Amino acid sequence: MADIREPVLLTAALTDLHPTQISVGMREVENKRENWREKEDDKKSLYLGSHLIPVVLGDQSQPFVVDHHHLCRALLEEGVTKVALSVMADLSSLEKDHFWFVMDSQRWMHPFDEKGIRRSYQDIPDSLTEMKDDPYRSLAGSLRRAGGYAKDVTPFSEFLWADYLRRQFNGADIAHNFNDFLEKALILAHDKKASYLPGWCAPQVKHV
Incomplete structure (x- = not known):
């Protein structure tokens, strides 16, 4: 009989979570904060219970977030203290360099800064509050919601779109004319x- 692994579920304080990326789109964070405020109080606990944060356990079983960084940052800003976790892997026995090598190989990290430049894993911040703002990541998120492209399961797909847009706009400062750039x-x-x-969605061909 095949060995079926049951998912490991934990809870942790948001302040104890470690990011695996350097930047987020702060407009995206603010959007999630607004969505949270609009929820009725009795629906918030149900929401948290249905949105498990995927993590990998590192040194001393510290949880490293591999997805939902924007949600975690938003919840932290809104005063939420704890979230439910889904443990994807336990790498707590590995040395630090080996840990980050495996994280990189599995595409469980995104060590690119707010300008889209790849950095060392040592530049990844220790806490969610230290992540930097990448306006192009916000633009990529807004673009998807506006129908520019379809939601995809590819890891860090929005960052790939952010990189594309950054190149097309030559790294222009888009924060002050965000809607025009959208x-x-x-x-x-x-x-x-x-x-x-x-x-990517191909442009529709109009038939005459």
Whole structure:
């Protein structure tokens, strides 16, 4: 009989969670904060129970978040103290360098800074509050919600779109004219140059 592993479920304080990426889109975080505030109080616990945070256990069984960084940061900002975790792997027996090698190999980390430049794992912050703002990650999230591309299971797919947009706009400061850049991004999203990206939607051909 096959050995079926049951998922390991834990709870942890948000302040004890360690990120596996350097940046987030703070507009995305704010959007999730607003969504949280709009929920009725009796629905919030149900929401938390149905949104498990996937983690990998590192040294001394410390939890390292591998997804939902924006949600974790938003909940922390909103005063939520604990969340439920789903343990994807226990790497607590590994030395630090070996731990990060495995994390990188499994695509459980994204060591790129707010300018899209790859950094050492040593540059990944220790806490959720230390992650830096990447406006292009926010633009990529807004672009998906506006129909620019489809949701995809590819790890860090929004960061791939953020990198594409950053290159198309030559790293321009988009924070102060965000909506204008979003309109331009909607056009760029359907360009054939973006066809390598996860969730790309080919432009519809109008038949006469």
